[in-house]
Amino acid sequence: MKKTLDINIAGQLFRVDEDAWEVLKHYLDHVSARFKSEQGADETLADIEARIAEIFGGGKEPPTLVSKEMVTNMINIMGAPEDYYDDGPAVKYKKLYVRKSMYDPNSFSARLGRTLSGFFTAFGKLMSAIMRVFAIILGAFFTLFGFLLFFTFVILIFFNNAPFFASVMEPQITNVHGLLSIVLNTNAIWPILILAALVTLLPLAAVIWLGIKLIFRIRESFRVLNIVLFLVWTASLCALAVILSLQLSVYSNRESVEKRLTLDPAPKTLWINTMKKQANLSHDRYASVEDFRFFVDRSNDILHASPELRIRGSDNGTGYIAVQRRANSNSDTEAVRNARQIEYDWKMSGDTLYLDEYCTLPPGAKWNGSIVDIDIRLPEGTEIRFVPEVSPDVLNFHLFPWKDQAWKIVDGWPRSIDDRTDQ
Amino acid sequence: MNTDNIRAQMRKGILEYCILAVLSRNSCYAVDIINELKKARVIVVEGTLYPLLTRQKNAGLLSYRWQESPQGPPRKYYELTELGQIYLRELDKVWDELVESVNQIRDRK
Numbered sequence: 001m002k003k004t005l006d007i008n009i010a011g012q013l014f015r016v017d018e019d020a021w022e023v024l025k026h027y028l029d030h031v032s033a034r035f036k037s038e039q040g041a042d043e044t045l046a047d048i049e050a051r052i053a054e055i056f057g058g059g060k061e062p063p064t065l066v067s068k069e070m071v072t073n074m075i076n077i078m079g080a081p082e083d084y085y086d087d088g089p090a091v092k093y094k095k096l097y098v099r100k101s102m103y104d105p106n107s108f109s110a111r112l113g114r115t116l117s118g119f120f121t122a123f124g125k126l127m128s129a130i131m132r133v134f135a136i137i138l139g140a141f142f143t144l145f146g147f148l149l150f151f152t153f154v155i156l157i158f159f160n161n162a163p164f165f166a167s168v169m170e171p172q173i174t175n176v177h178g179l180l181s182i183v184l185n186t187n188a189i190w191p192i193l194i195l196a197a198l199v200t201l202l203p204l205a206a207v208i209w210l211g212i213k214l215i216f217r218i219r220e221s222f223r224v225l226n227i228v229l230f231l232v233w234t235a236s237l238c239a240l241a242v243i244l245s246l247q248l249s250v251y252s253n254r255e256s257v258e259k260r261l262t263l264d265p266a267p268k269t270l271w272i273n274t275m276k277k278q279a280n281l282s283h284d285r286y287a288s289v290e291d292f293r294f295f296v297d298r299s300n301d302i303l304h305a306s307p308e309l310r311i312r313g314s315d316n317g318t319g320y321i322a323v324q325r326r327a328n329s330n331s332d333t334e335a336v337r338n339a340r341q342i343e344y345d346w347k348m349s350g351d352t353l354y355l356d357e358y359c360t361l362p363p364g365a366k367w368n369g370s371i372v373d374i375d376i377r378l379p380e381g382t383e384i385r386f387v388p389e390v391s392p393d394v395l396n397f398h399l400f401p402w403k404d405q406a407w408k409i410v411d412g413w414p415r416s417i418d419d420r421t422d423q
Numbered sequence: 424m425n426t427d428n429i430r431a432q433m434r435k436g437i438l439e440y441c442i443l444a445v446l447s448r449n450s451c452y453a454v455d456i457i458n459e460l461k462k463a464r465v466i467v468v469e470g471t472l473y474p475l476l477t478r479q480k481n482a483g484l485l486s487y488r489w490q491e492s493p494q495g496p497p498r499k500y501y502e503l504t505e506l507g508q509i510y511l512r513e514l515d516k517v518w519d520e521l522v523e524s525v526n527q528i529r530d531r532k
Contacts, residue, residue: 078469083471219497
C-alpha cells in the first residue's frame with residue numbers, strides 16, 4: 001500500500017503519493033534554486049506554485065490525490081528551470097533529475113512536519129471560515145445601516161411633505177422645509193439641501209459599498225472614481241460651510257428690550273388670560289420646533305411666533321412681570337432695532353394678566369432669532385390660574401402634570417393644585 | 424544542421440515583445456498569455472513566462488490586479504501600464520525596422 005502525504009501548494013491542500021512527492025520536491029527545490037539570486041524571486045516562485053496548484057486541480061474537497069504521473073505531466077507543461085530562458089523543447093524529467101532523494105518520510109522530523117502541517121492547515125481553514133463569517137456579518141450590518149440612514153435622510157429632506165410621510169412622522173420632522181424657509185434666506189434653501197444631501201449621502205453610499213464589498217468579497221478599488229467622489233464631497237462640505245456661515249452670521253449678536261411691571265402687593269391669585277389668539281391667526285404656513293411655533297402669512301409677508309412663559313418664586317414678598325423681546329443681528333445696534341420691532345401686547349388688569357398668544361414681526365421682516373420671553377416672579381403661596389378657555393401650551397408654559405391649569409408657588413417653584421389632578 | 428538553438432535564441436529575443444503585444448489587447452491571466460504564445464509557437468514551456476512577467480512588472484511595464492477565480496484561489500490579471508504602452512510602441516517600430524531590414528537583405532537578387 002502506497003503512503004500519502006498532505007502538502008500545501010499555494011495555500012491549497014493536496015494529498016501526494018510518496019514517490020510523487022520525491023519528484024515534486026526535487027522539482028520545487030530546483031526551481032527555487034534557479035531563482036534564488038534573482039530580483040522578485042519570491043513572487044515568481046509564488047506564481048509558479050499557484051500554476052502548479054492549478055494544474056493539479058486544487059481547491060477540491062477531499063484534496064486531490066497527486067500521482068507521480070501527474071507530477072511528471074506538470075513538469076512537462078511547466079518545463080525544467082534551466083529551460084525557462086532558453087525556451088527550447090522541454091527535456092524529459094527523468095533525464096534531469098537523477099539525484100537520489102534524501103527525504104525519509106518515516107523520520108521523526110518528517111512525521112512532525114506532516115502533523116504540524118495538518119494542524120495549521122486545519123487551523124488556517126477554521127480561521128478563514130471565521131473571518132469570512134465575520135466579514136459577512138460586518139458587511140450586512142454596514143449595508144443595512146447605510147441603506148436605513150440613506151432612505152431616512154432622503155425622505156426627510158426631499159419627501160417630507162408627502163401626505164403619507166406627514167401622517168406617520170412627527171411634525172417637527174416633516175416641517176424641515178418650513179423651518180429652513182424661516183431661518184434661512186429663501187434662495188439658499190435648495191443649494192443648502194442639495195449640498196447637505198451630498199455631504200451626508202456620499203459617506204453613506206461609501207458605507208453601503210463597503211458592506212457590499214465585504215459580503216461579496218469584491219476586490220476592485222475604483223481609485224479614480226473614489227478620488228473624484230472624495231473631491232466632490234470635500235467641495236460640497238466647504239461650500240455648505242461657507243453658505244451656512246454667511247446665512248447664520250446674522251445671528252451673531254443678541255440683544256433684548258424689556259418692559260417690567262412690579263407687583264406690590266402681589267395678588268393672592270394671579271389669573272392668566274390671553275388677548276390675540278393663535279386659533280384666530282390667518283396663516284398659510286406653519287412650522288414648529290418642539291413647542292415653539294411659527295405662523296407665516298405669505299400673502300402679507302408677515303411672520304408670527306409663539307412666546308415663552310416662565311413662572312418662578314420671588315424672595316422679597318413682592319413680584320414682577322417682565323416681558324423681554326429678543327432678537328439677533330450682525331451688530332448690536334441692529335439687534336436692538338430688530339428686538340424693538342417685535343410687536344407684542346400685554347396688560348395687567350386687577351388680578352388678571354392678559355397676554356397675546358403670539359408676537360408679530362413687521363411685514364417683510366425676516367425672522368432673526370426673534371423671541372418674546374415672559375418672566376413672572378411671585379411670592380410664596382401665590383396661586384396662578386389659567387382661565388379655563390386658555391391652554392398653558394399656547395404660551396409654552398409646561399410643568400408636570402402637563403394638562404394642569406392651576407399652580408401655587410411653594411419653595412420658589414409652581415406646584416400643581418389643579419382640582420382635576422387632585423381627583 | 425540542427426536549427427533548434429538559433430530558433431530558441433530568436434524566440435527568446437522576441438518573447439518579451441510578444442508578452443507586451445498580447446497584453447496590449449486585454450488584461451490577461453498568465454495562462455491566457457501562455458495559451459496565446461503556445462498557439463503562436465513562441466513558447467513551449469510555461470515556466471518561461473513567470474520570471475519574465477515578474478521582471479516586466481518590476482520594470483514598471485506591467486501591473487496586475489487580483490480577480491476571483493471560478494475555482495481555487497484568486498488569479499493575477501496582468502495589464503500594460505502607461506510606460507508599458509510607450510515601450511511597446513517603441514518595440515513595434517524596432518520590429519518593423521528589423522523585418523524590413525531582413526526582407527531587404529533576403530529579397531536582394
